[in-house]
Amino acid sequence: MIHKYDAVIVGAGGAGLSAALQAAQHLRVAVLSKMYPVRSHTGTAQGGVCAALGNHEEDSPEWHTFDTIKGSDYLADQDAVKIMCYEAVDSVYELEHMGLPFNRTEDGRIAQRPFGGHTNNVTKQPVRRACYAADRTGHMILQTLYQQCIKHNVTFLDEYQVIDLLVEEGRTRGVVALEIATGDLHVFHAKAVMFATGGWGKVWQITSNAHSLTGDGPAIAMRRGIPLEDMEFFQFHPTGIYRLGILITEGVRGEGGVLINKDGERFMERYAPTIKDLASRDVISRAIYLEIRAGRGIDGKDYVYLDVRPETVNKYFDLDGKKNPDGTPRRITPADIEAKLPDIADFTRTYLGIDPVSQPIPVQPTAHYAMGGIPTDTWGRVLLDGVKTVLPGFYAAGEVACVSVHGANRLGTNSLLDILVFGKRAGIDMVRYCKESDFAPLPKEPEAFARQQLEALRSRPVGSERMADIRRQLQQTMMDHVGIFREGPGIQQAVDTIAELQARYQQTGIQDKGRCFNTDLLEAWELGGLLDIAQATAVAALNRTESRGGHYREDYPKRDDQQWLKHSLIFRNNGKLELRYKPVTILDYPPTERVY
C-alpha cells in the first residue's frame, strides 16, 4: 500500500512530537512509531530539563552554554550549544503554557534543582537550573506533547516499524514500514522524512535503556550510505540500580545525595573537590569504577552506595556549608524525599526491597545515552560529509541525531532540552522545505529492500543457535571492551567478536513465521541493526587514540587537542566501514583543561 504525506516523522518521543506540533499546522504529516507514542523512552527521563530561568538564584544562558561546552570536553559545536541554551528559556515556558505540571516555588514560579555540571560560572558552585516535575519530568514532557498533538489533530500511525529509508539520486523520497499488527508493508511517499528514533543502549549489557532502544534509525541510515558521527562517545550514567541498570536520577544528588564507598567515604571529594557528587557523568562513572578496582566497592563487589538518607545528606550539607536563600542551613526531610523523588523510592522498594529514606541504594554505572548519531545542522538537516552537504528532505533530531550539542559527554537534563529545541527546529525547517519542494518520484519497487531483509530472516531455518544468544554475547562484549574504560587490544577483540557474531547472525533463523504481530521477526531485525551500530562504535573507538569525555582509553589517557579535536564520521560502503573526520565549531570558548 502506498501513502502520500508531505512529511513523515519516525518516532514519537519528545523530538518527534515537538517536530509534529510545528509541522502539522502547515503540512500533511504522519507520525510513525513502533510503539504507542506514550510508551516512548522520553517518558523515563526523571530529573529535569535545564533552562537558565533564574527562579531561585542568579543564572544565565551564557553560563549554561559554557557548562555544556565544558561538559562536552570541548567536542560540542559551540554554535549549536549556544542556540540550545538560549532557546531553552522559551522552550520551558512554552511547555508550561502547554500545561506541563512543573513543581513550583513559594511564589508560584517553576521550581529548579541543581544537576551535575551546571554551575554558577563565578562561584563555580552548583546552580539550580533543572526545571522539574517531581522525578517524572520526562513522563510529563511526553504526556504534554502528546496531549498537544491530540489537540492539533496530528495523524499517528501507531505500531508501524520503519524498515527502510527511500533515498535515490541524492533526494529523500519516503520510508517503508511494517504494520506490526498485520505484517503488511506500507510505502510512505513523502517530501521530507525525519528520524526521531532515539538511542541504542541495548548494545550494552547493563543499560538504563528500554528494550525498544535498538538504534533502528541510524542502522537504516547507515545502510543507505549516510554517515554516523561521533559513535565512540556513549555515556554511562553513574547511578543505575545494581545489576538491573534502571536509572536513578542525578536529581537524587541534586537534592543532596552522596556516593559512598565500602569505607563509608564520600569519595567524590577526591576526584572533583569543587562540586563533588555533582561533577559531570563521565567523571563520576570513572571514579566509581576506580573505587571498585581499588577494592573499595561495597563488600568488594562492583557497586557503591548512593546515600540519600536525611541524616547523611544533612551531615554533608553542614560540612559543605550549604545554606537556604534566607541563610538558614539547608535541610532535607523524609517527606522531601517522598515528595521530590517518589518514583526513585518506588523503584528501590520494588526492585531492591530498599527504602531510600533509611537505607543506601546500591548503584553501578549504566549505559545511558548516545552523544553521537546521524549528523545534522542546527535545523535538523542531515549532513552527508564534513563540509555540510545536506541530504535534501532528510531530517533527524533528538538522541538519534548528532548536532553536536553534547560532544564527548552530555550534561544531565540537556537531552530533554535537545529534543525540545532541535525537534522544533527540524519541524520548522521541514515546513519551509516542503513548501519549496515537489515530491520526488518513488524508486521502482520501493519496498524491495525492506521485503528482502524481512524475508531473509523469516526464511532461514531455525538452527541450534538463538538470536538471544547472539544478542547476549554482543552486549557482554561491548560491556567488557567498549565500556567506561577501553584499551586498544580489548576494543580490537570486540571488533573481531562482532564480525563473528554478524556471520552467525546470517545463519540464524526465527521460530515465528507468521504475519500477525510477529515480534520474533522484529527483534531479529533489530538485532541486525544493533550489530551494525556496535561495530561502528567499536571501530570509531579503536581509531580515536585519546581520552575525551565518555571515551576513555587507558592506553591513551590524555585528551589530545592537537590530533583529536575533531568529530568522527563513519561510513558503511559495501559492508566495509570507513572513518573520516570533520572540524569542531569553536566560537567563544577555546579548549582548556577540564577540572570540577
Added chain:
Amino acid sequence: MKVQLKIRRFNPETDQKPWWGSYEVEAEPTDRVLDALHYVKWYLDGTLTLRRSCAHGICGSDAMRINGRNRLACKVLIKDLGPHITVEPLLGLPVIKDLVVDMQPFMAHYRAILPYLVNDGPSPTAERLQSIEERDRFDDTTKCILCACCTTACPSFWARPDYIGPAAIVQAHRFIFDSRDQADEERLAILAEPNGVWRCRSIYNCTEACPRGIQVTQAIAEIKKEMLVRRT
C-alpha cells in the same frame, strides 16, 4: 528457583480458540515476571507475543493479568508470586495475539475527555503562576501512564465497553483540578453522560490495579462530588 508459567495463548493465524501454554523456567526470586516471559520467548518459544519496553514500570507497555490481577509484568517480582504463575491478556479488550490486546478502544475513551490543557487567555512571556497548593491538587493523577490496568480491571467496563473507564476519568481529573485549565465545564459535561462517571460503582478494583499507586476511585469520587456541588 523453578517457576511454572501458564500462559494464555492465541494466534489468530493458527488457532481456532485460545489455549494454555505451560513452561518451566529457572528464575531468580528477584527476577521480574517480564524476565521469565522473555526467557520463554527467547529460549523456548519464539512465537510467544507480548508488548514491553522500559522494563521498570514507566512506559506502561506490559500490562497483563498475572495470577488474576492486572499488573505490569516488569513491576512484579517472582518472589511475590511464588512458583506458579498464570499470565493472561487484559480483559475487556479484543486480543490481537497472545498477550497483546487492541488498545484502540481504550485510547478512544482517553481522547474523548479533551486530554489537553485548554486556556485561551493570552500567554504571559514567562510561566503562568501556580501556587504549590494548586499544583498539589492534581499531583496524583499526573502519574498516569495509560497502561490500562485500571480500566480493564473494572467490572463496569467489562459489562459495558462503552463506559469511558477509570483511566480516562483519571486523565480528566488531571485537567479539571488544574488551576490553569478553563475547560472543566466541558469535561464535567462529558463525564456526566450515561457512559461517564456514574457507571462507576466504587468497586475499587482500579485503585488496587494501578501500578503507579494512583488513588483512582478517590479521583472518580472527587469528580462526582464536583458535579453535585456545581449542580446545587
